[in-house]
Amino acid sequence: MSELRDLYQEVILDHNKRPRNFGALEPADRRAIGHNPLCGDKLTVYVRLDGTRVADVRFEGQGCAISKASASMMTEMVKGLSRDDIAALFESFHHLVTAPDAGDEGDHLGKLTVFAGVREYPTRVKCATLSWHTLRAALEDEAPQPVTTE
Amino acid sequence: MNAINSTVRLQFDVDRLRAEFPILRQQIHGRPLVYLDNANTTQKPRAVLEALNHYYLESNANIHRANHLLSERATQAYEGAREKVRRFINARDVEEVIFTRGCTEAINLVAQSFARPRLREDDEILLTHLEHHSNIVPWQIVCEATGARLRVAPISDRGELDLEQLVALMQERTRLVAIAHVSNALGTVLPVGEIVREAHARGIPVLVDGAQAAPHLPVDVQALDCDFYAFSGHKLYGPTGVGALYGKRALLDAMPPYQGGGSMIASVSFEKTTYNTVPYRFEAGTPNIAGVVGFGAAVDFLISCDLDAVRVHEHELLGRATQQLAEIPDLRIIGEAHEKCGVVSFVYDDVHPHDVGTVLDQEGVAVRAGQHCAQPVMDRYGVPATVRASFALYNTAEDVDALVRAVWRVRDLFGA
Ligand SMILES: Cc1ncc(COP(=O)(O)O)c(C=O)c1O
Numbered sequence: 001m002s003e004l005r006d007l008y009q010e011v012i013l014d015h016n017k018r019p020r021n022f023g024a025l026e027p028a029d030r031r032a033i034g035h036n037p038l039c040g041d042k043l044t045v046y047v048r049l050d051g052t053r054v055a056d057v058r059f060e061g062q063g064c065a066i067s068k069a070s071a072s073m074m075t076e077m078v079k080g081l082s083r084d085d086i087a088a089l090f091e092s093f094h095h096l097v098t099a100p101d102a103g104d105e106g107d108h109l110g111k112l113t114v115f116a117g118v119r120e121y122p123t124r125v126k127c128a129t130l131s132w133h134t135l136r137a138a139l140e141d142e143a144p145q146p147v148t149t150e
Numbered sequence: 151m152n153a154i155n156s157t158v159r160l161q162f163d164v165d166r167l168r169a170e171f172p173i174l175r176q177q178i179h180g181r182p183l184v185y186l187d188n189a190n191t192t193q194k195p196r197a198v199l200e201a202l203n204h205y206y207l208e209s210n211a212n213i214h215r216a217n218h219l220l221s222e223r224a225t226q227a228y229e230g231a232r233e234k235v236r237r238f239i240n241a242r243d244v245e246e247v248i249f250t251r252g253c254t255e256a257i258n259l260v261a262q263s264f265a266r267p268r269l270r271e272d273d274e275i276l277l278t279h280l281e282h283h284s285n286i287v288p289w290q291i292v293c294e295a296t297g298a299r300l301r302v303a304p305i306s307d308r309g310e311l312d313l314e315q316l317v318a319l320m321q322e323r324t325r326l327v328a329i330a331h332v333s334n335a336l337g338t339v340l341p342v343g344e345i346v347r348e349a350h351a352r353g354i355p356v357l358v359d360g361a362q363a364a365p366h367l368p369v370d371v372q373a374l375d376c377d378f379y380a381f382s383g384h385k386l387y388g389p390t391g392v393g394a395l396y397g398k399r400a401l402l403d404a405m406p407p408y409q410g411g412g413s414m415i416a417s418v419s420f421e422k423t424t425y426n427t428v429p430y431r432f433e434a435g436t437p438n439i440a441g442v443v444g445f446g447a448a449v450d451f452l453i454s455c456d457l458d459a460v461r462v463h464e465h466e467l468l469g470r471a472t473q474q475l476a477e478i479p480d481l482r483i484i485g486e487a488h489e490k491c492g493v494v495s496f497v498y499d500d501v502h503p504h505d506v507g508t509v510l511d512q513e514g515v516a517v518r519a520g521q522h523c524a525q526p527v528m529d530r531y532g533v534p535a536t537v538r539a540s541f542a543l544y545n546t547a548e549d550v551d552a553l554v555r556a557v558w559r560v561r562d563l564f565g566a
Pocket residue numbers: 189190251252253254255282284285330332333334359361362382384523
């Protein structure tokens with residue numbers, strides 16, 4: 001059970017139960033759909049832009065606790081950031097949830113470090129990164145295709 | 151083998167059987183492995199592992215192709231397995247058994263070699279709503295190529311098929327009925343014998359997807375009178391990558407080959423090639439010889455366990471699991487057909503099945519959490535996925551109790 005608490009931190013359980021910035025954003029400048037066929041997770045990320053910065057971001061859809069909490073916390077973190085900032089943040093986050101030696105990105109990632117436990121569960125990495133892939137698709141492409149984690 | 155044979159027939163001794171499955175002895179995350187993902191694939195008994203080993207150590211050669219002793223041994227082992235499978239499903243004729251890569255390939259073979267040449271625009275193939283993707287997509291592919299259409303018989307909230315509704319969909323343009331014997335997502339047992347009678351009364355042939363039935367129910371293709379029966383070896387204690395298609399001889403004889411290559415021909419010249427007879431016509435190239443030998447050993451193993459006793463045992467496990475899970479508040483069982491076998495699927499409050507799967511795994515309990523290659527079933531019940539526990543002959547009442555305890559843990563963690 002204690003190992004599980006490392007994965008399912010209180011913050012994650014809380015964001016799962018009460019996701020922030022949940023629901024459609026109308027009107028949105030960008031929108032992308034992410035799909036993880038392994039577990040059926042599907043979410044939509046909406047973005048309103050101010051130049052190259054993300055002025056507002058919301059998401060909706062269904063998913064496991066990890067994917068929902070990750071999406072919820074992502075929306076809190078990226079508001080106001082530029083596309084480049086977000087790309088750098090995603091790279092650190094990806095490292096955090098995959099690399100065995102990760103752990104020194106603390107400052108940069110802020111409260112996203114609660115996802116460090118995911119690296120012990122390789123099958124859950126896709127859950128943690130689905131919303132990030134989807135956000136990236138929304139930012140990169142004016143008419144994004146659905147992204148999938150497969 | 152014989153030792154098991156005589157003991158088990160006297161009394162179904164699950165401890166003794168478990169000893170035949172060395173993999174079950176291990177610990178997972180520090181807890182004894184409770185393997186309840188058997189509908190996905192089963193574990194392999196020593197007899198199967200030894201058959202594979204023995205084949206490679208003593209008999210390995212290509213089959214049907216060389217006149218040396220090893221090739222003769224390999225051919226005998228391969229054709230011996232065909233006879234074992236024939237006996238297992240009670241086919242009339244050993245030539246009616248075609249070895250494939252698995253149930254999926256068996257269904258694709260029928261789609262391409264039987265259905266496709268016969269289908270015309272607006273013809274229909276009739277399925278049910280509870281089919282596995284491998285009994286949906288091959289038909290969609292031939293429909294796309296021919297302009298034929300799929301018709302889908304509905305299932306009830308309990309996960310049962312309404313025979314009358316299915317029969318009502320058997321129309322003038324219906325060219326084939328393709329149905330599961332047992333649903334992998336819900337556990338529903340379909341009344342295959344009756345369905346075949348109704349279809350035949352209208353001149354419609356029937357393919358049965360037996361992937362989930364063959365490990366659990368006695369299969370007698372002559373009694374069922376189905377035209378095709380497809381199943382996989384790895385779901386009945388055999389190796390992966392091998393399965394079988396049963397087809398009625400007259401239908402198989404009239405079907406063109408599925409793939410071209412060695413062994414499936416009688417003679418080849420650049421002007422004209424004549425095809426080999428059934429079943430070789432459908433077994434192009436060097437097959438999975440060792441896999442087939444292991445499949446034969448698996449069938450022998452299963453028969454030696456006394457299928458009636460296995461059925462009673464597995465039914466008790468399913469009943470115990472269903473009853474105990476139903477006592478957990480906010481747990482919803484998906485699939486409550488009157489006649490079920492092997493599988494209990496459920497969702498737990500608003501906890502995503504994937505999270506349930508992770509908690510269970512941490513407790514040593516292996517289940518499948520997902521869509522079970524049956525997305526239409528998930529949509530039918532309005533769930534993104536389910537948790538599925540599925541049983542095999544080596545599971546015990548303690549395994550069921552461990553499952554239920556682990557689900558209670560989910561409640562502790564997620565505070566449902
Ligand atoms: C009902 C059903 N049909 C077909 C299949 C496909 O079997 P295989 O993947 O072994 O070809 C499965 C396996 O999951 C199944 O459960």
